[in-house]
Amino acid sequence: MKSDHHRSPMGLTKNQTLVFGALSHAEGPLSAYAILDQLRDKGFRAPLQVYRALDKLISLGLIHRLESLNSFVACQHPECDDRESMVFAICEICGKVSELADDSLENQIKTLAKRNGFSMKTCAIELRGHCRDCRPN
Amino acid sequence: MKSDHHRSPMGLTKNQTLVFGALSHAEGPLSAYAILDQLRDKGFRAPLQVYRALDKLISLGLIHRLESLNSFVACQHPECDDRESMVFAICEICGKVSELADDSLENQIKTLAKRNGFSMKTCAIELRGHCRDCRPN
DNA sequence: ATGGCATGTGTTATAATGTAACGCAATCGA
């Protein structure tokens, strides 16, 4: 019995585990091609190997895509698979990203959408500014 | 006196006027290359001619960039040059985009950021879902 | 006026990001 398409502890396949590991240990967001380069010595050869793993990890809520950076981060919360609204604060100085959460904000946005006849499924919020460590003062 | 680098009514140059016109008359968002193709018979030859005009128009608040679509829309409000938070509702069926506005939402996000030690400069919010015309029912 | 600076332009080439399409293998459920 060959163990379920080679799945490791969390139910991830080998490629998914490697990509998730790269993002989990990274200081900041990584582009797909940065991940590819990191994993070349693990046998990765083509962008699709990365993108397919990324798609799966996103659908599981284990990682998120930063639309304004074309890059990816590991989720910083225990459970994001049920959440509809993500909030990311991107520091324009050091590049670090923090994932914020606020349920009332999520509701307010959904209500704003509804008032405008729009039925919201998901929502991506990306802030730019300065993090605590990079304050001008 | 050669008229200020060939500027038209709004203070835009020829290229900026052409790009703004293409976005203003479009049904939905356009990619930079879609704009380039539309303007080939006006003398456009290279992506940089588009991207440079786009950069300027964005800095003037006349157009916005949709991060999750890698494309651009004309602003649907009279004045967006002072606004810090944009909200776009993107219909996943018909592709139409509406630009929403809510000052209290903007304040709430800024406050959420501040609570987390983040000093927010700008904010991009992009919703996915179904517009009024594309409701399943 | 003139020399420096900022802005806009045109061009070529290249970088960075993302997919299509094919074949194959393993698993799962009926």
Add this chain to the structure above:
DNA sequence: TCGATTGCGTTACATTATAACACATGCCAT
């Protein structure tokens, strides 16, 4: 056991964005 689903590996390609260089115009301070 058969068909549907998911994952993998590969090649080639499509899309999005910039670097670098040369030139022109308008502005402004000396």
